[in-house]
Amino acid sequence: MGKIVLENVTKSFGDTQVIPPLNLTIEDGEFAVFVGPSGCGKSTLLRLIAGLEDCTSGDVLINGDVVTQVSPSKRGLAMVFQTYALYPHMTVRKNIAFPMRMSGMSEAEQEKKIQAAAESLNLTDYLDRKPGQLSGGQRQRVAIGRAIVRDPKAFLFDEPLSNLDAALRVGMRLEISEMHARMGTTMIYVTHDQVEAMTMADKIVVLQAGVIEQVGSPLDLYHKPQNEFVAGFIGSPKMNLIKTDEAAKHNAATIGIRPEHLTVSTTDGAWKGTVGVAEHLGSDTFIHVHDTGLADMITVRISGDIAVKHGDRIFLTPEADQIHKFDANGLRI
Amino acid sequence: MAIVAQSSKYGQIGRTTLAWIVGLLFFFPIFWLVLTSFKTDADAVKPEFLLFFTPTLENYVNMTENYDYWRFARNSVITSVFATVFTLAVGIPCAYAMAFNPARRTKDVLMWMLSTKMLPAAGVLYPMTFLTKNILGIFDTHFLVIIVLSLINMPIVIWMLFTYFKEIPREIIEAGKMDGVNTWGEIREILIPLAWGGIASTALLCFIFCWNEAYWTVRLTTTDAATLSKLIEGNRAPEGLFFGRLSAVSAAAVGPIVVLGWFCQKQLVQGLTFGAVK
Ligand SMILES: Nc1ncnc2c1ncn2[C@@H]1O[C@H](COP(=O)(O)OP(=O)(O)OP(=O)(O)O)[C@@H](O)[C@H]1O
Ligand SMILES: [Mg+2]
Numbered sequence: 001m002g003k004i005v006l007e008n009v010t011k012s013f014g015d016t017q018v019i020p021p022l023n024l025t026i027e028d029g030e031f032a033v034f035v036g037p038s039g040c041g042k043s044t045l046l047r048l049i050a051g052l053e054d055c056t057s058g059d060v061l062i063n064g065d066v067v068t069q070v071s072p073s074k075r076g077l078a079m080v081f082q083t084y085a086l087y088p089h090m091t092v093r094k095n096i097a098f099p100m101r102m103s104g105m106s107e108a109e110q111e112k113k114i115q116a117a118a119e120s121l122n123l124t125d126y127l128d129r130k131p132g133q134l135s136g137g138q139r140q141r142v143a144i145g146r147a148i149v150r151d152p153k154a155f156l157f158d159e160p161l162s163n164l165d166a167a168l169r170v171g172m173r174l175e176i177s178e179m180h181a182r183m184g185t186t187m188i189y190v191t192h193d194q195v196e197a198m199t200m201a202d203k204i205v206v207l208q209a210g211v212i213e214q215v216g217s218p219l220d221l222y223h224k225p226q227n228e229f230v231a232g233f234i235g236s237p238k239m240n241l242i243k244t245d246e247a248a249k250h251n252a253a254t255i256g257i258r259p260e261h262l263t264v265s266t267t268d269g270a271w272k273g274t275v276g277v278a279e280h281l282g283s284d285t286f287i288h289v290h291d292t293g294l295a296d297m298i299t300v301r302i303s304g305d306i307a308v309k310h311g312d313r314i315f316l317t318p319e320a321d322q323i324h325k326f327d328a329n330g331l332r333i
Numbered sequence: 334m335a336i337v338a339q340s341s342k343y344g345q346i347g348r349t350t351l352a353w354i355v356g357l358l359f360f361f362p363i364f365w366l367v368l369t370s371f372k373t374d375a376d377a378v379k380p381e382f383l384l385f386f387t388p389t390l391e392n393y394v395n396m397t398e399n400y401d402y403w404r405f406a407r408n409s410v411i412t413s414v415f416a417t418v419f420t421l422a423v424g425i426p427c428a429y430a431m432a433f434n435p436a437r438r439t440k441d442v443l444m445w446m447l448s449t450k451m452l453p454a455a456g457v458l459y460p461m462t463f464l465t466k467n468i469l470g471i472f473d474t475h476f477l478v479i480i481v482l483s484l485i486n487m488p489i490v491i492w493m494l495f496t497y498f499k500e501i502p503r504e505i506i507e508a509g510k511m512d513g514v515n516t517w518g519e520i521r522e523i524l525i526p527l528a529w530g531g532i533a534s535t536a537l538l539c540f541i542f543c544w545n546e547a548y549w550t551v552r553l554t555t556t557d558a559a560t561l562s563k564l565i566e567g568n569r570a571p572e573g574l575f576f577g578r579l580s581a582v583s584a585a586a587v588g589p590i591v592v593l594g595w596f597c598q599k600q601l602v603q604g605l606t607f608g609a610v611k
Contacts, residue, residue: 014437050511051510052507052510052511071510071515072507072510072511073510073511073512073513073514073515074513077511078511078512079507079508079511081504081507081508083502083504085502085504085505085507085508086505086508087505087508087509087523087527088505088527089526089527098512098522099512099513102512102513102514102518102522103513143508146508146512150512150513
């Protein structure tokens with residue numbers, strides 16, 4: 001059981017307020033992902049939930065109990081840090097056993113849980129090594145192992161995979177998703193990575209300067225961004241935002257069209273421009289189009305390969321039902 | 334190539350020679366002290382017996398039989414050990430709090446602690462003597478010496494520990510909190526094992542400072558709690574200096590600490606350079 005509620009929580013460091021009053025509910029068993037630009041307060045929010053930072057005002061509730069004044073060690077949450085934060089002087093076995101030993105669990109029970117965790121995380125062969133003798137991926141698995149053995153009310157992850165290489169990241173992403181499906185424990189996950197956010201989350205929380213811009217399922221955010229910020233932030237490559245007369249034609253201050261919702265032609269189309277850089281990924285091609293008179297640059301994503309090169313004349317047509325409209329305040333119409 | 338190799342070889346020889354000269358220069362007083370301690374008081378001042386003389390153990394025998402060396406030595410051990418333990422017992426939690434839960438004024442507190450070292454000790458000699466002798470009645474007790482030694486060394490010990498603790502990643506301590514340990518658990522299970530090297534060299538240095546302290550130990554004791562510093566001081570007889578005798582006492586006083594320092598060289602270097610040399 002782990003329902004987490006933030007009620008009018010604020011946080012200031014000295015005179016600077018990094019989190020203005022904020023309300024958020026994370027349901028029991030949910031996988032919530034915090035995303036936002038660097039410095040927007042994702043880690044701070046996570047640390048407020050963990051109790052590693054004190055709220056300047058407002059309350060944190062876990063399963064309906066106010067825990068604002070409760071120390072982190074008594075909140076029953078587990079955290080996985082970006083830097084792994086393993087105890088370097090203890091073996092993997094001792095690292096994993098540590099929270100259980102602190103809670104006074106019997107040796108036999110500890111050993112059973114260590115074996116189970118080691119098995120599910122592929123750590124069985126490494127139990128007697130020190131963290132210094134492990135690779136980054138193995139270290140992060142130990143950190144996860146240390147978190148799962150204590151059956152926390154919720155897991156908190158602060159960019160756990162960002163120190164790993166791309167291939168390992170994909171593997172660990174799946175492992176964490178599977179872990180969530182299997183255990184059904186609430187998880188809060190901070191990331192910079194679009195793909196992690198979109199694939200893992202039940203619910204994405206988009207933050208900017210400590211303010212929640214939108215909360216919703218990944219596809220909600222993708223299809224119905226509530227404002228220009230979310231529209232530009234979710235999706236990769238970024239949505240094209242157009243503010244010229246073209247927007248006025250749609251009775252909006254700004255219109256947005258995702259790169260994958262533009263069709264390309266060399267003969268005719270709604271908008272025309274010249275090809276700048278074309279990035280060929282094999283499965284997809286990203287074309288940066290200039291001189292459209294709509295924006296500095298329009299990005300197009302087409303699947304498969306297309307023979308265009310720098311300086312080619314090109315025509316673009318947006319899919320009519322995929323145009324997002326925003327008013328002068330940047331809010332969705 | 335050959336020239337470079339040769340000049341660097343000469344440089345090497347030069348540096349080695351220089352290091353030996355400096356080393357011997359620092360070692361010379363100790364050597365001289367030990368040498369003199371084996372001369373009779375009469376021989377000690379005669380230039381013709383500078384290096385060649387008939388060695389005698391008379392001074393050492395005299396010292397242990399007539400001056401009660403072992404009582405002074407025991408007092409030195411008791412006061413230094415307990416003062417070091419007490420200083421660390423207070424210093425570790427203190428440095429821990431400042432390193433991992435700094436408040437707005439933590440830096441100022443650290444500076445203030447250091448500033449207490451700048452107070453001239455002589456300035457408080459009278460109040461200290463009066464207070465301990467006439468009001469508290471703890472003059473010439475182990476308790477007083479331990480407290481005074483602890484307080485003298487507390488600032489430097491806290492500074493050193495603070496510097497070591499700062500090197501421990503904050504997340505590791507935070508991971509401990511998340512894993513359900515309370516503050517004492519963090520200190521016992523995580524902080525002390527991780528900073529063990531730093532704590533050991535701090536303790537060693539603190540012990541040496543306590544052992545060598547002379548200003549207060551000489552002035553706040555007479556017999557019961559008198560340390561080896563007091564024994565040396567006491568052998569400055571009014572009828573003139575008995576160099577042989579004084580040297581033997583001094584050698585026996587610094588001997589244990591020199592031996593200790595010799596065995597713990599590595600920790601000491603690490604301690605004095607705040608871990609800059611790995
Ligand atoms: N201990 C602190 N003292 C002062 N300011 C802080 C402190 N911790 C964080 N901040 C400030 O609070 C803001 C939010 O920081 P936070 O670490 O939560 O950002 P973030 O969203 O996690 O960024 P990133 O994606 O780079 O990790 C930043 O502007 C940061 O400078
Ligand atoms: Mg962060």
